[in-house]
Amino acid sequence: MKRLLYLDNLKVCLTVLVIFHHAAQAYGAYIVHLLLMIALQNAVDGIWMGAFGKFMFIGVINTIASFGLTWLLRMIPGVKKVL
Numbered sequence: 001m002k003r004l005l006y007l008d009n010l011k012v013c014l015t016v017l018v019i020f021h022h023a024a025q026a027y028g029a030y031i032v033h034l035l036l037m038i039a040l041q042n043a044v045d046g047i048w049m050g051a052f053g054k055f056m057f058i059g060v061i062n063t064i065a066s067f068g069l070t071w072l073l074r075m076i077p078g079v080k081k082v083l
Helices: 005-043 050-073
Strands: none
16 A cells, blocks of 8 residues: 555644644743642542542643633734733
8 A cells, every 4th residue: 555645744744733733832831830730639539539639630620621711812902912
């Protein structure tokens, strides 16, 4: 079966676009993540899941929420210049 090189080029281009998009969001996620992490730690303070369980739970949720909140904040006019 012959390899379709244009599909490989398309995959590379789409991957680069995704990387650039996340790189633009990274600074905003860096700014927002501390507030979200403190809020999540306070929210799960009464739940027992062990130290490693809380670390994994808060880490995963915080990463997703930080990038999501940054994406929402960047939709506000003028905020994209700052974040």
